[in-house]
Amino acid sequence: MTELEACVIALIARDGPCTAYYVRMSFEQSAASTWRASTGSIYPLIRRLVARGLIRSRQDGDDKRGAKHLSVTPSGHEAVRDWLLDTPDWIGDASADPIRTRVHFLMLLGGDERARAVKGMIETTQRSLAAINAKMQHLKSAGETIEWLVHKGARAMLQARLDWLDEVSAIVRDDGAGGLRRPAAL
Amino acid sequence: MTELEACVIALIARDGPCTAYYVRMSFEQSAASTWRASTGSIYPLIRRLVARGLIRSRQDGDDKRGAKHLSVTPSGHEAVRDWLLDTPDWIGDASADPIRTRVHFLMLLGGDERARAVKGMIETTQRSLAAINAKMQHLKSAGETIEWLVHKGARAMLQARLDWLDEVSAIVRDDGAGGLRRPAAL
């Protein structure tokens, strides 16, 4: 089971019976999730989950739009439970970070451009931080404790990156005019 | 251009001329990169980059294994420069974190299991942290300043997650025996 599949079942279990449209919108609105959950991925995914007996799809007779209400089967509930309780090593690893990736190669730039690049990274991180702060304020006043907590986690990691970027800035500045260094390994 | 493509060109620019095998191994050894860079992805990718004129592939006549040495063309260098200097908003966003994803749904578990799940998350994060610390020690003594710095960034974010998980632990414990709560949105 992929992360996205597990996440969809869990969402239906939590907010349950709901439409595929609701699932899609939930992912789109969450600052804490990466998935766009585009129509082209969500509908086939739900079909897969129904085929595997993890969720059920009930057509509402009253709704002429053809809305299908999704709910979780007993096997689905068990799958969610397993997903939450199983903590394989890889989920503990540091997540992929496009900014961290770029820092590997900062030395390919000359001194001025290098400083500009780091400045851009700091600014875009600050913008994300501001956005998440606004969202948290909204979640707090709405009493969405868990969502607020999740966003707090995202914020903590952004803040850690921002602090680290300060150090990056200092270190790559000290390195002088920008010679091309070649470490032995990535 | 995808992140992986840009990253491969940048790696060849930094460490280059080198073989596709070297590129693959570099990704595999780096705790800071997510990509497995499997053979099935790296060789087609390099063919693409050659076709686009971003890298060059020179067969070494002496090597009977057919090793091809890759180097970056002027357009390739420019592409790397653009990639490093352009900082679109999305790179500043909080990265996908499978642990943060799971926290959204902790309330689906009963009190005991919930505590067990959080404990697992904390332990797997601690293991990652220990591994990255060992790696940093090695990088420091090898004088790999930049690699060390990158790993320090990864460590800072892991530490932030660990601190946050303590708070998660306290909050979900206080919530009692495990009623299923239904927030309005993910």
Place this chain on the structure above:
DNA sequence: GGCTCCATGTAAGGAGTTACATGATTCA
């Protein structure tokens, strides 16, 4: 009547994964 939202889907294409397949070199 027209705009926005709710709601479902398909089709083409891109990119990555796993597994398979091959062969040279190096070193114990």
Place this chain on the structure above:
DNA sequence: TGAATCATGTAACTCCTTACATGGAGCC
């Protein structure tokens, strides 16, 4: 001589993305 490492590649499969396509419901 056998195992590990260097080195390249293909094939089948899975999944996600973008773009397209359709239609009802509610509101001004």
